[in-house]
Amino acid sequence: MMTEFFLKLRKAGIPVTLTEFLTLLEALSQRVTAHSIEEFYYLARATLVKDERHYDRFDQVFGNHFKGLETLFDQSIGVSVPVEWLHKLAELTLSEEDKQLVEAMGGWEKLMETFAKRLAEQEGRHQGGNKWIGTAGRSPFGAYGYNPEGIRVGQEESRHRRAVKVWDRREFRNLDDTIELGTRNIKVALRRLRRFAREGAAEELDLDDTIRSTARNAGYLELKMVPERHNAVKVLLFLDVGGSMDDHVRVCEELFSAARTEFKHLEYFYFHNMVYEGLWKDNRRRYTEKTETLTVLNTFGHDYKLILVGDATMSPYEINYPGGSVEHFNPEAGDVWMSRLLAAYPRAIWLNPQPQNRWSYVPSIEMVRELMGERMFPLTLEGLEQGIRALQRAR
Amino acid sequence: MSESRFRGTDRYVATDDLMMAVNAAVVLGRPLLVKGEPGTGKTQLAEEVALALKRPLLQWHIKSTTKAQQGLYEYDAVSRLRDSQLGDARVHDIRNYIVKGKLWEAFTADVQPVLLIDEIDKADIEFPNDLLHELDRMEFFVYETREVVKARYRPIIVITSNNEKELPDAFLRRCFFHYIRFPDKDTMERIVNVHYPNLKKRLLGEALEAFFEIREVPGLKKRPSTSELLDWIKLLVAEDIPPEALRGDQHKLIPPLYGALLKNEQDVHLFERLLFMSRRKRD
DSSP: OHHHHHHHHHHTTOOOOHHHHHHHHHHHHTTOSOSOHHHHHHHHHHHHOOSGGGHHHHHHHHHHHTTTOHHHHHHHHTOOOOHHHHHHHHHHHOOHHHHHHHHHTTOHHHHHHHHHHHHHHHHHHHHSOSTTGGGOOSOHHHHHTOOOTTOOSTTHHHHHHHHSOHHHHOTTGGGOTTSBOOHHHHHHHHHHHHHHHTOOOOEEEOHHHHHHHHHHTTTOOOOOEEEOOSOOOEEEEEEEOSGGGGGGHHHHHHHHHHHHHHOSEEEEEEEBSBOOSEEESOGGGTTTSEEEHHHHHHHSOTTSEEEEEOOOOSOTHHHHSTTOOSSSOOSSOHHHHHHHHHHHOSSEEEEEOSOGGGGGGOHHHHHHHHHTTTOEEESBHHHHHHHHHHHHSOO | OGGGOOOOBTTBOOOHHHHHHHHHHHHHTOOEEEEESTTSSHHHHHHHHHHHHTOOEEEEEOOTTOOHHHHHEEEOHHHHHHHHHHTOGGGGOGGGGEEEOHHHHHHHOSSOOEEEEEOGGGSOTTHHHHTHHHHHHSEEEETTTTEEEEOSSOOEEEEEEOSSSOOOHHHHHTSEEEEEOOOOHHHHHHHHHHHOTTOOHHHHHHHHHHHHHHHHSTTOSSOOOHHHHHHHHHHHHHHTOOGGGGSTTSSSSSOTTGGGTOOOHHHHHHHHHHHHHHHHHHO
16 A cells, blocks of 8 residues: 555655655654554655645645545544534533524524534535544534634634645645746745856855865965855846737746846846847837847857747747748748847747647647757746756756 | 653644654654745744753754854864964864864763754755765764764754755655645634733734735735734734724724834835725725
8 A cells, every 4th residue: 555655656746765655664663643644644744745846746646545545544543423522512612592592493402413414514525424523623513603703612623624634625736836836936936046046167265265274284375266156147038028928927027027136147138929130128119129139149148048938829920931920020030030049049948838738739839849949848837947957958 | 752742832833744743753863854934933843842842952053154064063273273383282182173063062962952953945055965974874973083973862853944945855855844834824823822822812813814814915025924923913912902903994004013014115015005996996
């Protein structure tokens, strides 16, 4: 059972290793958990998952693999919630007035009956059984409306609500890195950019280490150098605006503002759908203040890294026919300009906000991807990471 | 074994999954890596674990310039050079110039200590890698004196990270991991109750309402966290603000003493604007 679970996790793309799996087994044999599936879930998660981005995937695999096994755990500790228990709890927490209210509504027994029935229904939606009746805890009295303010099922409430399969609630969904960037995720993405931005090769004198080494060297001078920690990465950012990109404006804005604070040398330009002979910096004055693409090519050195952001969703004519642009007459086709760009900036990637699984249905995306030499990545955390790795790779 | 179980303390509310992670780390003697939003009590966790298990706490705060070696020991060659020029007798024993680091202290402590390695992501990218062996075997070698320092008791190690850098896989493999989620309303109520047990129920209700509303405002640069809520409530109590003042339908635009919650000028503006708009819609 466990080995299969382990293999399923790996299949789901969670980087679990044998060491971690053995640690989990060791923890189980040391009796860290007290035979409840929740504790086991928490333990397994703490042991096997080392990144909150994988929590959601873990939850799914866990739910899938251990489905139906809760009952097994349940029986092994021999606890099923008796009706008396609920009875008692309610009696402890209900005031005299409430009890009168209850009487008025058809007697305690009858209410308990419907109450239990209702609980069973509530659970049924989740797991199809009434075993977990005591643990449903969705403020059951409140649901019926005979719980006046101030009376609740006590401390047990939140504890038991948690028992309704934590992993099925999938609270960590927005931390998964395969979904698109969000406000929280962009921060993490930003940090990934920062790491990439901190690399540099310049050398400077390490004074501390020089003194230390000189002292260690009985007073003979020994120079020590360290790589300088500065922002040596130069980035050219080309952003697609307008048209089909409207849906992705927010994500692009976030990426752009993140990138702007991270790089010392960041130059950005806008284009529409495809890069032609002109680019612009201010979108409101795009027709009056154009910068010639050739000027851009000649101004910024080959050590700049080029990041194009666009959905590449357009008519194929816009890519490979002169005059194909939707906005103006372009004497040279888009792919000519693309190959010029790529020749000038060998380190280039294209980030695409369109979901990756839709790429193959749009011919123009496939064409641009081919032009880019497969270096097109989805605008998700994972894609961004892959893209940055591709940028760093020497070509 | 029940003695050494962590269940939170009277001023720290631990969720079930956090307790499990801590206990697993304690039982197996492996480091626990804690991540989470700022202000969710990551650093405090180590203090509370030490308090609950009655262990001494050693804190090692990491900066961008911290080296792994500094946690083990440092050889103060400069003092030795100076002493040799002054003809100090101490100079003949190299041990006089070895300054113990936090890990050394933790390894040689008389009782099993709790060691906090705070904000490990601040350090250089190689930092965690340099500690792999030390954290795994709980021993290290001192080159200068040719001795091996071995842990008498495996310390309970709590490591916090703010996610500024990715940690290497080899390092992660050796740790237990826990991500402190932002508490839901119920947990939050428990947390506030633990800190201000005599708080008026209504004030708490209104304050939490206002707090979660602010957190939900889209586009905030810095969303308020648990520690900011606690600060705010402290102010509210100190100023004796009535619960009614926290309601949105007052003439006042934003909640009193909002400075404790919103720490960014643009956020305050944004919040005011949104409130204004929602009010106009209602009218």
